[in-house]
Amino acid sequence: MGKSGAAVLIMFVITTLVISPSRCAAAAVTCNAVELSPCANAITSATTTPTPMCCSKLKEQTPCLCNYMKNPFLQKFINSPNARKVADTCGTPFPTTCT
Template sequence: MKMSYVAFCVVLVLLLGETQVSTGITCNPLELSACASAITSASAPSAACCSKLKEQRPCLCQYVKDPNLKKLVNSPNARTVASTCGTPFPQC
């Protein structure tokens, strides 16, 4: 079941495309795919995950407001990954 959930999330992310944030960062939820296993299985995040999470931090509130991404991005595991990476989750 977890695998189908991850596959479903990947499909949703692909459908959402990219948007721009005023800071010049390209908000693309696919950039967080390196964190998928850490978020879905509560495993330790990789260095690549932490790097992408820091890069995408300005976009997290936008992802939380998206009904398709909210459950994944706003999950306790996602917040734990952010904390482990030293990237405080923004107050949205």
């Protein structure tokens, strides 16, 4: 392998190491409904605006929302009109269908 081949290989390894952790972190969300507790007031009250912490946690937990919707204890909160308002206010996509 020449110098240019080695340089390409090194750049590939560096790029992979730099990009991979963020991909893994995004894919490895730990689904924990308690993480959405900063959103409790906004979800249960039509007049409360979600906090930045709520929006951050909601975005983090977005991959878990379908699982929460299937949970009989969480359904009434996650499927509520206020939960959708909170998601809209936070700019977080809310699943319309779950399989």
